[in-house]
Amino acid sequence: MDETALIHSARGGDLDAFNRLVLAYQDIIYNQAYRVLGDNQAADDATQETFISAFHNIRSFRGGSLRAWLLRIVTNTCYDELRRRKRRPTTPLEPMDDTGEEIESPRWIADEAALPEERVERTELRGAIQHCLEQLPLEFKVIVTLIDIQGMDYTEAAIVIDKPLGTVKSRLARARGRLRECLQDFRELLPTAVRLDSED
Amino acid sequence: MVMRISERDLEVLSNYLDGQLTTGERARLEARLQTELELRTVLEQIRQTRAAVRNLPFLRAPRNYTLTPKMVGVRRQSPRIYPVLRLASALASFLFVLVLIGDLITVRTPGIAPLRAVQLAETPVAAVEEPVSTEATLFESAAPGVETGEPAEKLATVAEEPVSTAEATVVAEMRVPAPPAPQELEAAVESLEADAADQASTPRLQARAEVSVTSVEPTTILGLTNWTSLRILEVFLAILALSTGMAALYLRRRSIKSSLIR
Numbered sequence: 001m002d003e004t005a006l007i008h009s010a011r012g013g014d015l016d017a018f019n020r021l022v023l024a025y026q027d028i029i030y031n032q033a034y035r036v037l038g039d040n041q042a043a044d045d046a047t048q049e050t051f052i053s054a055f056h057n058i059r060s061f062r063g064g065s066l067r068a069w070l071l072r073i074v075t076n077t078c079y080d081e082l083r084r085r086k087r088r089p090t091t092p093l094e095p096m097d098d099t100g101e102e103i104e105s106p107r108w109i110a111d112e113a114a115l116p117e118e119r120v121e122r123t124e125l126r127g128a129i130q131h132c133l134e135q136l137p138l139e140f141k142v143i144v145t146l147i148d149i150q151g152m153d154y155t156e157a158a159i160v161i162d163k164p165l166g167t168v169k170s171r172l173a174r175a176r177g178r179l180r181e182c183l184q185d186f187r188e189l190l191p192t193a194v195r196l197d198s199e200d
Numbered sequence: 201m202v203m204r205i206s207e208r209d210l211e212v213l214s215n216y217l218d219g220q221l222t223t224g225e226r227a228r229l230e231a232r233l234q235t236e237l238e239l240r241t242v243l244e245q246i247r248q249t250r251a252a253v254r255n256l257p258f259l260r261a262p263r264n265y266t267l268t269p270k271m272v273g274v275r276r277q278s279p280r281i282y283p284v285l286r287l288a289s290a291l292a293s294f295l296f297v298l299v300l301i302g303d304l305i306t307v308r309t310p311g312i313a314p315l316r317a318v319q320l321a322e323t324p325v326a327a328v329e330e331p332v333s334t335e336a337t338l339f340e341s342a343a344p345g346v347e348t349g350e351p352a353e354k355l356a357t358v359a360e361e362p363v364s365t366a367e368a369t370v371v372a373e374m375r376v377p378a379p380p381a382p383q384e385l386e387a388a389v390e391s392l393e394a395d396a397a398d399q400a401s402t403p404r405l406q407a408r409a410e411v412s413v414t415s416v417e418p419t420t421i422l423g424l425t426n427w428t429s430l431r432i433l434e435v436f437l438a439i440l441a442l443s444t445g446m447a448a449l450y451l452r453r454r455s456i457k458s459s460l461i462r
Contacts, residue, residue: 015267015268015269015272018267019266019267022264022265022266022267023264023266026261026264026265027258027259027260027261029261029265030259030260030261030262030265031258031259034259035256040262044262044263047261047265048265051265051267052267052271052272055267055272056272125252126256126257129252129253129256130256133253144253147218148250148253148254149253149254149256149258151254154218154220169211169214169215169220170207170211172214172218173207173210173211173213173214173215174207174210174211176210176214176246176249176250177207177210177214177246179249179253180242180245180246180249183249183252
């Protein structure tokens with residue numbers, strides 16, 4: 001059954017048809033939630049919440065790109081989650097290990113003010129990029145994730161964030177600029193071309 | 201140290217990398233890149249940053265996020281035919297019980313069956329009465345020397361036999377001798393008219409009454425027909441109720457089973 005038929009059935013309340021759409025899009029949605037929230041558990045919750053919300057609102061889907069529509073929902077879910085965190089911060093000072101013991105001197109606590117030696121400990125470029133992504137303002141994080149991770153074009157991204165194309169271009173450029181600056185702190189991990197400034 | 205450029209240049213570089221500039225804008229930027237080392241350096245940094253972000257692994261969802269009816273607060277959909285079957289079964293059962301009760305009341309209650317039979321018999325009796333009396337008269341007139349009460353008695357005897365009025369008529373016809381001559385008929389009619397006042401006697405009325413009562417017989421045939429159609433209806437309704445009920449039950453169980461498997 002093709003996507004249009006599945007959407008049509010899902011609109012009629014067919015949960016099985018909707019679940020087939022879930023299986024097709026869950027990786028994309030989870031990725032978006034993880035890159036924006038930077039937390040497995042929060043991404044898991046946001047993904048589930050996104051699909052529940054999508055099922056309840058599938059009648060409002062007017063056609064077009066289902067991926068864009070779902071990404072819009074997950075983005076809004078992430079906004080809500082981050083707002084909630086801001087209102088009621090619940091992050092523990094010390095994370096727990098499997099036995100419930102507090103982990104001492106965790107690397108996760110390192111921030112921009114941390115010592116260069118500690119930052120160098122971030123041995124993985126991926127970890128460094130994720131770290132830099134997390135430092136971005138939410139709207140920048142969302143746009144860079146949509147375009148550079150999800151591979152959307154500008155027009156689709158504009159639909160997702162419900163903003164004009166000019167806003168997309170502007171936010172993306174500024175997000176890339178900030179990422180560039182952030183990644184200079186991890187220049188040991190970066191390809192030579194990115195470290196040109198330090199070699200001058 | 202990170203090179204600083206204006207936000208406008210940053211946007212132009214970002215758009216240039218994504219092929220979002222017009223031909224004129226691109227030409228202007230490429231001309232600047234030929235001469236401005238700083239701009240070229242930043243462009244390379246942004247290109248590498250963009251490549252690094254794009255190389256991030258595409259994570260797979262740690263689990264399936266398929267929804268259950270409980271999660272979305274809906275009941276699992278039964279097949280569309282399920283409510284139809286359920287309604288059909290209920291209706292058929294109700295009608296079956298109704299027909300069965302009606303049937304039992306009609307058959308078992310003393311007096312109702314004969315009463316119904318008599319009611320049903322009224323029409324045929326009215327139709328039959330006249331020929332019988334005529335025949336009786338004919339019989340009477342055709343039997344010279346027989347007293348007035350005799351034919352009525354004979355007819356009554358005939359009527360007492362457990363046969364239908366139609367049969368009684370046939371029997372009467374069989375007993376009637378060959379048709380009398382026209383003169384004899386006229387004489388008989390005159391005799392009948394003359395005796396009409398005197399002949400309003402009890403035995404004849406009794407005979408008529410008995411004929412009426414024994415006229416139940418044709419309705420027995422009708423009753424038999426009614427009985428058969430009633431039984432057919434009952435069997436049909438019972439089969440319908442059972443089959444639709446079983447089908448609805450099967451669909452229901454299958455629906456529950458499939459939801460448990462999930």
